[in-house]
Structures are given as structure tokens and as C-alpha cells.
Amino acid sequence: MGKPIVAIVGRPNVGKSTLFNKISGKRIAIVEDRPGVTRDRIYIETEWLSHQFHLIDTGGIEPKSKEIIPAQMKRQAELAIETADVIIFLLDGREGLTANDREIASMLRKSGKPLLLVLNKVDNRESSPFYYDFFELGLGEPVEISSAMGLNIGNLLDEMVALFPKVEEQDYDEDVVKVAVIGKPNVGKSSLINKILGEDRVIVSEIAGTTRDAIDTPFTHGDDRYVLIDTAGIRRKSKVYDNIERYSVIRSVTAVERADVCLLVIDAMEGVTEQDKKIAGYSHEAGKALVIVINKWDLVEKDTKTMNTFIKDVRNELSYCYYAPILFISALTGQRTNKIIETVKAVANQNAMRLKTGVLNEIIGEAVLLNQPPSDKGKKLKIYYCTQGGVKPPTFILFINDKKLAHFSYIRYLTNKIRENFGFEGSPIRFILKEKAKGD
Structure with missing residues (x-):
């Protein structure tokens, strides 16, 4: 099964984006931007205690607004709700229950999705003065947090991952x-x-x-x-x-x-x-x-x-x-x-193609002879040998003397030489650089 999808929904100004940023923190799974790859900024891939998941940040829902932008935000949130495995329904614990909150709660009940009722902006250790009012929504016991101060976020995430679907992926034979x-x-x-x-x-x-x-x-x-x-x-x-x-x-x-x-x-x-x-x-x-x-x-x-x-x-x-x-x-x-x-x-x-190590190193050796590796301040990149570490995608482990000398343009050159000789049409190629320890 793919990674679970979690949507944060609620009316405007309850702190959805702050919570989104707090959860993502520095745990974002994709840590490098490859040239030309554009990412959608309304979602991130992140993890909590080895549970990887996708987190969607939705615009504030104003159920009865007829204006174009609020209406579009409502439709976007509806799609996020439909797509999600778990919903975090975020409310303002300082302001108390509103008519909009009740309308959104009705929408969420109809979705039938696993849901956490979360009261934000509870910035001290005491409960929200409106805590018991939220029980009338019939969505379970509220979880109190402060996105801005980071209070109780860990407990929220613990409860969230407990709701992740336990459905196992359909198994298929390897040749499918x-x-x-x-x-x-x-x-x-x-x-x-x-x-x-x-x-x-x-x-x-x-x-x-x-x-x-x-x-x-x-x-x-x-x-x-x-x-x-x-x-x-x-x-x-x-x-x-x-x-x-x-x-x-x-x-x-x-x-x-x-x-x-x-x-x-x-x-x-x-x-x-x-x-x-x-x-x-x-x-x-x-x-x-x-x-x-x-x-x-x-x-x-x-x-x-x-x-x-x-x-x-x-x-x-x-x-x-x-x-x-x-x-x-x-x-x-x-x-x-x-x-x-x-x-x-x-x-x-x-x-899924796998190359023999001997043949692969012949191609790498020829490529090095045709185009010498780069050097910096008198120190030259040395390539000792290469082996294929995996498939889907084809992944090659390149043993070298210094990663800092391995400029991306030279790795791209080696990638192109592998393609010239073996094809790999339709497939990205990955290189993992490993420094060979002295004495190895």
C-alpha cells in the first residue's frame, strides 16, 4: 500500500499552516532539489516514529460563503477529505465552537473517514475553557495542542498514526x-x-x-x-x-x-x-x-x-x-x-536490468580514459571501481577517493556513458558515492 495521506482541515485562522509546518519540521523525506523538479507546496512527505505519510495543508473552509475564493477553498478541502486516510479537524481552543465549525463537522461525519478533533492555541498546561463544548460535535474527545509553541504535538502524532489503515497491499507475482x-x-x-x-x-x-x-x-x-x-x-x-x-x-x-x-x-x-x-x-x-x-x-x-x-x-x-x-x-x-x-x-x-560488475567497470574505465575526472587544488578525483547495488531504479555504487571532487556534471557524464552502452530507456539512473577508506 502507498503511504497514508493525512489532511488538516478547518475554518480560516485556526492555525492549520502553523501545524503543517510544525509537523513537517526537519523530517521531510525529500531532502534535495534536483534541477527542474517542481514540487507542489501544499503537501509534504514526512514521518513520525518510522511511519511515513503524506500531509496535506488545505485552505480554510467557509461553508456558506458564495465568494469565488472561499468556495474554491471549500472544494479543495472536499477533495483533500476524499483523498485522505486520516483527517485532522483543527479548531481554535481559545475562541470556542462556532457555526462554521459545526458545518464542517457535519461534512466530516458524512465522509466516514478516521478523524482527530484537535483544539489549537491551548498555549499553557491548562485545558481550553471551552473544552467540553466541543463534545457536542460527536467526534470524540478533543486533543489539545499549541502549534506555535509545539505543545502536545507528539501525542497528537501518536494518535494520528494509530488511525492509519492496516490494509495490506495486494500481492502480485514478481513477473506482474x-x-x-x-x-x-x-x-x-x-x-x-x-x-x-x-x-x-x-x-x-x-x-x-x-x-x-x-x-x-x-x-x-x-x-x-x-x-x-x-x-x-x-x-x-x-x-x-x-x-x-x-x-x-x-x-x-x-x-x-x-x-x-x-x-x-x-x-x-x-x-x-x-x-x-x-x-x-x-x-x-x-x-x-x-x-x-x-x-x-x-x-x-x-x-x-x-x-x-x-x-x-x-x-x-x-x-x-x-x-x-x-x-x-x-x-x-x-x-x-x-x-x-x-x-x-x-x-x-x-x-529491472542488472549489469555484470566486470562489464560495468570496463565501460567506466573507458569513460575515464576518454574524459579525465575533475580535480580541485591539485587533488584529482580517483574512481576505484563501480558495482550495481540495485534495480528499479538501476542504482550504481561508485567507490572514489573524495566525494567533494565528484562534480554532478561528471556523474552525469558517466550516466550517459552507461546509457550509450546499455540503454536503460525509460528508466532513471541513480549513483551512490562511497569514499574508499585508506588501506582498503
Whole structure:
């Protein structure tokens, strides 16, 4: 199962963002920014006592407001509630219960999601003077905290992780390739899923997945077995949700984590958007094999240069995913959709490919002879040997004399040399640098 998702919800000015920042602290799982990777700032991946989870910060909910921005914030919060495994309902312990609090509580009860009722701004060791008033919401015993001062945050997190779902992930044989269809709303993900399944005609079953109602659909193609991972809401047509691109990223997170291969669907009429970059970034950082699928290609007016120009634009906008093959299709007409599973199989094999140490070091040795390692203040980078430490993604351990001398441009050069000789199409490549101790 993917990491649990926790949403912080409540009316404006109860301290949601302060709590969000306090929980994230310095425990954010992703600690480095790779060039070109854009992250969505309304959520973070963090952990508490070895429990990793995603935390969503929502805008303040004003249930009865008809103004555009509050109404949009309400819809965003509704989607976060639908997506979440656990909800932190944050209230102001100094101000007491309000009509808006009661409206939000009614919304949360209907969701049926595990929930913690949390009173914020209790900045001393005494209880809120309104403590017992909150029992009328029927949402259990309140947890009192101070986000600003960090009081009782540990107890809150202990109670939160106790509510995480205990559902075990559906087990599949190692030869089953798990494929996640990802992308922002209205790019044709559902049509593509139906086209893939409709052409193969061998749907084994539909298995209820995580508590977010993800659907795993096993199918076969020739002698090969696959599972399509369809995240919650991917087939839903409601404009209330599909118009909120900001949260479409959250829908992709769990699917990416569970997948072997990600199909990133991009609307040919729009080109690569900021949201596409964010979603592609998840696949890249998770080390998944990636295929970029340009859908609705039948709607584009073309000349002899159109496709090459589009490819150039995609490579420029998604420069960190330069290894991903690009397919131009129409899920509506079926144009080139027969190439998708064939490409999925190829990149899945590349992502799981393991090289022999001897052959790998021959290539590294040749690369060093062609382009000498960098030096700094008379000290030169020495590469002793290289071995493959893992697959999915292919990960190589490079034993060197000094990490400080290993400039990223030279590591990129070695990466490209490995690609030239072995391919790894569709797969990111990772290097782990280890200093060889003196005397080894």
C-alpha cells in the first residue's frame, strides 16, 4: 500500500499552516532539489516514529460563503477529505465552537473517514475553557495542542498514526508489471485505460485496493501479465473535482509509489503544463520507469515539423525525464495505442536490468580514459571501481577517493556513458558515492 495521506482541515485562522509546518519540521523525506523538479507546496512527505505519510495543508473552509475564493477553498478541502486516510479537524481552543465549525463537522461525519478533533492555541498546561463544548460535535474527545509553541504535538502524532489503515497491499507475482496511469484531470486517462483494457479483452478481475478506493485491474497481453493501477477519482467526471488541478497531484502520489511503470498522459492541445511537471517529478524521484504519452494528437493541426517541434518542447520542459520515450496517440480513435503496452514492457525490463560488475567497470574505465575526472587544488578525483547495488531504479555504487571532487556534471557524464552502452530507456539512473577508506 502507498503511504497514508493525512489532511488538516478547518475554518480560516485556526492555525492549520502553523501545524503543517510544525509537523513537517526537519523530517521531510525529500531532502534535495534536483534541477527542474517542481514540487507542489501544499503537501509534504514526512514521518513520525518510522511511519511515513503524506500531509496535506488545505485552505480554510467557509461553508456558506458564495465568494469565488472561499468556495474554491471549500472544494479543495472536499477533495483533500476524499483523498485522505486520516483527517485532522483543527479548531481554535481559545475562541470556542462556532457555526462554521459545526458545518464542517457535519461534512466530516458524512465522509466516514478516521478523524482527530484537535483544539489549537491551548498555549499553557491548562485545558481550553471551552473544552467540553466541543463534545457536542460527536467526534470524540478533543486533543489539545499549541502549534506555535509545539505543545502536545507528539501525542497528537501518536494518535494520528494509530488511525492509519492496516490494509495490506495486494500481492502480485514478481513477473506482474504494475502500471500507473497518471496525469492531471481531463487529459484522457480514463479513455486510455478503457482503450488498453478493451483491446486486450482479458480482464481477470477488479480488486479493491487501498482505503482510497484505488482499483487494481489485472489483465494479460500475450504471455505477459500486467496490473493497471487506477487512483481514486480517476474515472469520476465531476467538474467539482476535475477543475481543481492543484490537488490532482495528490491522486497520483500513491499510484506512483506502487507502480513499476508510470504512463504520464499529457494533453497535446495544451502541451506541458506546470502540473505535468509536478506529476512527472514524482515518477522521477521515485525511480519509476516512465513513458510520456501525448494524447489527443488527432486534434492537432500538423505539418512536417509539428512532431519534432513538440518533442523538443517536451524534452525542454521535462529535461530531468530525458530518458523517457514519448508516444503520440489518440485514446479516442485508438491511434498508436497498440504501441503502449509494448513500450511499457520494454521500459519495465530496462528498469529491472542488472549489469555484470566486470562489464560495468570496463565501460567506466573507458569513460575515464576518454574524459579525465575533475580535480580541485591539485587533488584529482580517483574512481576505484563501480558495482550495481540495485534495480528499479538501476542504482550504481561508485567507490572514489573524495566525494567533494565528484562534480554532478561528471556523474552525469558517466550516466550517459552507461546509457550509450546499455540503454536503460525509460528508466532513471541513480549513483551512490562511497569514499574508499585508506588501506582498503
